[in-house]
Amino acid sequence: MMNLKQLLDGIKVKADYISLRSVHTHSAGVYVRNEVLEGVNTFHDHGLMVEVMVGGQLAYAATNSFDPSDVQKAAERAVLSAEHAHRFGLYHFSPNERPKVVGEYSSPAKYGINHFRPADVTELLMNLSSTMNVHEHIISRSAGYGITEMDTHLVATNGTDIRQKIIRSQVSLSATATSEKGTQTRTYGGDKASQTGIEELNLNMLEAEAQRVATEALELLNTEECPSETLDLLLAPDQMYLQIHESIGHPLELDRILGDERNYAGWSFVKPSDFGKLKYGSELMNVTFDPTVVGQHASYFADDIGAVATREYLIRNGILERGLGSLESQKRLGMPGVSSQRATSWNRAPIDRMANVNLEPGTSSMNDMISSIERGILMKTTRSWSIDDYRNKFQFGCEYGQLIENGKLTKLVKNPNYRGITAPFWNQLKMVGDRSTFEVGGLGNCGKGEPNQVIFVGHASPACLFSNIEVFGGGK
């Protein structure tokens, strides 16, 4: 088979710029429920996206064939589209938005998919499922594992040549307890995807988590509903990931601010004039965009149009500094951004996405935060999420709540939810956990774009304390 550079050299069309982005994805996963193997699934995909620029108009054609004649046809389709679109183009770019970059990246994973042994993984997950079978009230317990290797190669007529191998994996556990008092579920791992391999399957650690998950599901059955009150709210990192994602990451995507997403995912309350001025949150709030963190879920060398990744502050001491926008959005808005134009695979054009968006740790220990609270609640683990199309009014639900009274953790409560409005919420951030509370997470299913596409992202955060937040429980 021809290599990508040869395929590119063989294309005969008239264009100012052409790139080929090949994406080869190989995934494998096992899922066990109630000690029954539900599935061993593997996924192979390989395809190519041709990008052309004709008179400043970009257009794309994607194909799963690497035959030179099919690649030529794809390029011809892309050029035809670019020529037709030119008259109606929203913005015409220049080759400046496609820098020449040569480099490579490889995840720090030690054992990739070649080391995936279905029988071994199944046995481990069966053990975990069995570990969660602690009581007859645990009617459903599941354990899953997935690993994905994605090899991307980007070459372009300007000499760009970037190869990136990203290996990601994730274990997930879930236990559902049911009685006449209702149903409660506790999970682990759904937000802990990372750029690691099979080496991360640590049975001892996972067995402890399985035990905890099942025990907590049972405990929650016998608790009261979360009260409906305005309380101090202490969010654990595994809820902070979602809070960051929905109320910082998405509103700061520059293509949203430009209005590109209006018909689907929505707009943003952030305006271009807010950068450098808007007090997004309290001065304790520091948020970075950082695809250079070793092993974090969305780390890479460069995005899918060749912009090299660097660590940048999005919010510093509470003030909005920079948006999540690629070279294209930066040009359209005339403001700086980050390396963030990413596509789910070969079959979608890249758009502005999050990568790793992290809240930097502060100086308060968990004990500092808890002991400072007269009446409050600790919430852990995302269960439900909803936010408006400007990223303002949100409502989030968690799996686990525990009241904090007079500086101490007291009784558990079930179905804890909270609601708020983004900027006021972040301005009520009154304490930020230190490194001892800091955890690193990753999610695989951030959805956006027309046509729709998912992307994997990373979030890291300490525990954080917010004052006077409206909380409430479930029930009629």
Place this chain on the structure above:
Amino acid sequence: MQALQASALEIFAKKIFNELKSDESLTISLSGEETLFTRLSQAKIRQVTNLHQAFVEFTFIKGNRTTNFSLPFKGASEDADVAIKKIRETREWIEKIPEDPFLVRPAYYGVTKEETLESLPLTEEMLTTVLDTSSHVDLAGVFSSGDIVRATINTEGQFHWFKTRNFYLDYSLYNDKQKAVKGLYAGNNWDADGLRTNLKDSEYKLSLMNRESKKIERGSYRVFLAPSAVSELLGTLSWGGVSMGEHKRGNGSLRDLWEGKRKMSEKFSLAEDFSLGMTPRFNDRGEVSPAHLPLIEKGVLKNFLTSTRTANEYKIETNNASDWESMRSPVITTGKLSRNDIFKELGTGLYLSDLHYLNWSDRETARVTGMTRYACFWVENGEIVSPIQDLRFDESYYNLFGEGLVELTDFADLIPSTGSYSQRDVGGSKVPGVLVSDFKFTL
């Protein structure tokens, strides 16, 4: 595109089936498309993507063990060689994994071929009409057109083929106050005049959004949910709400309905109805769902969607639902409220055209939360007063389609699915509007 030809799949499958041993069976399902996506903003082209894609998913059974794998499909002869190589590799480990006690073996589910391939103008021509017609408004959205294929074939001789050629313009129009209305023009037959009428209607609705927006305080209000809002509610209900498996595993949201502890309104009936013709009746196994399956009939639960695997596990009857056990072609029965009487019957309250970002607030009590979006109005004494600032709601399906349901419209809108995660969706829903006596807004 060769991969979207039935003959290509048949040749491919035959070569692979010949490779199989006596204790092996295989189901192959194909998903493919040839689509042009054009992303629009400010009535201009933001991004245009031509897509040729197809992939095949295999359910391979050896003895009492099974595995699924997925490969790209080009419709070329070497595709079968790749699949055969994968099967040979699979044989090396499959006997080391546990047997599957709920295995669903392939069976003969018949042979069907359904193609809706009306001739469409060139996409560039349709797009030019869209953009020329909307050049004076701020239009954002996506125009998609092309062919979609879904098919399954198995070692028992079953073969189902569904191919459709369609287009949709999924869009919204914006005024200079950032208020918007939502529109959709979709179908198998292009009608430029139909498009122009559709856009004109949307422009009229947009003119109503020019008035100053009213802030609505939290509380319960009488509301009218337009069909597109009801369709969003059905989408969330489909997320575990009508699944037998989720119910059995404790995650279902209609347990009280199942146990007869609660009912919905006698006016409310929901069914899976494949006469809409927007999606194939066969699932990924090739099992053919009933043409009409009542889920809730006059407020009483009749059926949860039950896949054969769930049926095997819990020793109950299957209704050939997909493995996800989510609705593929839902229809809500119409009522008596005529279009002309909507505002009169609403009286004073809120008209909600669309809802956004719905999610379960509390599954156990079937509570859902979400936001209002697009052309939502405050109405007084049957007259539109003003658009509203967006609102968050948190309400139970038992109220929406139960105690709080006043009436459904006597008409229903056909709403095709325009989702395109990994591939363009097929399917859609047919739903009326719903008048609700009290609908809770929380923020």
